[in-house]
Amino acid sequence: MLISIIAGARPNFMKIAPIVDAIKRAKDGGRDISYRLIHTGQHYDKKMSGDFFEQLGIPEPDANLEAGGGTQAEQTAAIMVRFENELQENRPDLVLVVGDVTSTMACAITAQKLHIPVAHVEAGIRSGDWTMPEEINRLVTDSITNYFFTTSEVANKNLSDSGISDDRIFFVGNTMIDTLLKQMPNFSKPSFWDEYNLAEKQYLIMTLHRPSNVDDGAQLSDLLNVLEGGSHDLPVIFPVHPRTKNNLEKFGIQLKNVKTVDPLGYLEFNYLVKHAKGVITDSGGITEETTVMGVPCMTLRTSTERPETCDIGTNELLGTDPAALSKALEKLLSNEWKKGGIPPLWDGQTAGRIVDNLCEIFEV
CATH class of the missing domain: 3.40.50.2000 (Glycogen Phosphorylase B;)
Structure with missing residues (x-):
């Protein structure tokens, strides 16, 4: 099983790092699973992208689409054209997108037009504010996603209310917290x-x-x-x-x-x-x-x-x-701020749950 993992902007890198690690562990454990890491180039400033690969121990991307700059429409179009070429040359069994940036939406659309299934990590979150480009990205991506990996029960309900069947929704937690807990000793x-x-x-x-x-x-x-x-x-x-x-x-x-x-x-x-x-x-x-x-x-x-x-x-x-x-x-x-707690499954083990579910879905 080959998975194309998409990273385009700063938040993506924190979310994919533990997934890459979990795939490597599964492969070492005998699973027939591998990945191809695609950097769309949506953020191209070193402080906004390159440093994250270095600091989080993410390997160099297998491809960089270099699709940064331009308007929302120009960037979306550039990512789609270049990602289509990537998929035609290196067709995976699954495209995995994370978060809600332009790359997430653009790559999901491109994959589905080539009849490649899509998994969305951090699916189902909603602000209700359509003036935010991220909200449009979320809505479009989730409307064409095959497998939904969620961070909260609220996200689960949002997806269920939109007609998604429960067997396609996987409540796994938050991969950003996987990275946070792993890297905390290195701050x-x-x-x-x-x-x-x-x-x-x-x-x-x-x-x-x-x-x-x-x-x-x-x-x-x-x-x-x-x-x-x-x-x-x-x-x-x-x-x-x-x-x-x-x-x-x-x-x-x-x-x-x-x-x-x-x-x-x-x-x-x-x-x-x-x-x-x-x-x-x-x-x-x-x-x-x-x-x-x-x-x-x-x-x-x-x-x-x-x-x-x-x-x-x-x-x-x-x-x-x-x-x-x-x-x-x-x-x-005045030291009157609430103490707060930690949401369920934000425990540093989310990526492993995602990969386990994918191995079960694709029977590898």
């Missing part, structure tokens, strides 16, 4: 730790990249002003996404307590998260990591596709109103 202190006088639970860390937060100058400025004045002199470390960096310069926003740094590698970033007083973000994946590490998390979005991080974990959905962030900071700094 490394970033080079600026001493320069900014950082100390355990005595700083905040923030990521912002969504248009609703960073494309409007007044909104971005108001959010950062809350952190400048409401962090009680705690430094705020802000690894700046390229999109956000351009907007900070365009709007002429000056910062003092908020320390901007270049995008960080996985091991350095999660070192900061683990030891932070709290995290402010508009990302989805980070809310999963903070939940498992027990770190308070404030999400600057009006919806989330990961409600278990709020219902069970340490995350709170604040919306995009800067006043809500101010109140949340007061709660955090």
Whole structure:
């Protein structure tokens, strides 16, 4: 059995690393299973892709489609054309896609048009917000997927409600947490730790990249002003996404307590998260990591596709109103944040369950 595994953007790499390891273990155990790793090139900056292969021990891709850049439509088209050629030259028994990036959707469509079955890891999650390109990617991918591997009971219900039969839904847990737990002993202190006088639970860390937060100058400025004045002199470390960096310069926003740094590698970033007083973000994946590490998390979005991080974990959905962030900071700094727990099956063993299920499905 040959599986083509798709990685296109930063979150994908964390999700495929344990699957690659699990396939290798199954093969070593006598299973007739192998993989071909395809990097679509959707993210092509070294900090956003190359470092992840190095830090997470992922082997060099068997193919790089180099389909980065352009509009959503241009990128989707480039991935589909190049992946079609890849599949025709190296036809697998299954295409495995992860997450909800453009590569996920584009490769799922291409595989199905060539009558190759598709497995979707992290299937069934929904935000209900169709303004997010990721939500469109999820809906399209799940509408043509054959085998659904899910992270939560909420995702299971979303799929069942859309008419997917139970025998195609496999509740396995979260492969991102497999990577997190495996790599936690390897987390490394970033080079600026001493320069900014950082100390355990005595700083905040923030990521912002969504248009609703960073494309409007007044909104971005108001959010950062809350952190400048409401962090009680705690430094705020802000690894700046390229999109956000351009907007900070365009709007002429000056910062003092908020320390901007270049995008960080996985091991350095999660070192900061683990030891932070709290995290402010508009990302989805980070809310999963903070939940498992027990770190308070404030999400600057009006919806989330990961409600278990709020219902069970340490995350709170604040919306995009800067006043809500101010109140949340007061709660955090008064040590009144909820403790939270860890969702079922987020135990570091998810990839093994995925590969076991695939071996059973394909009888290898």
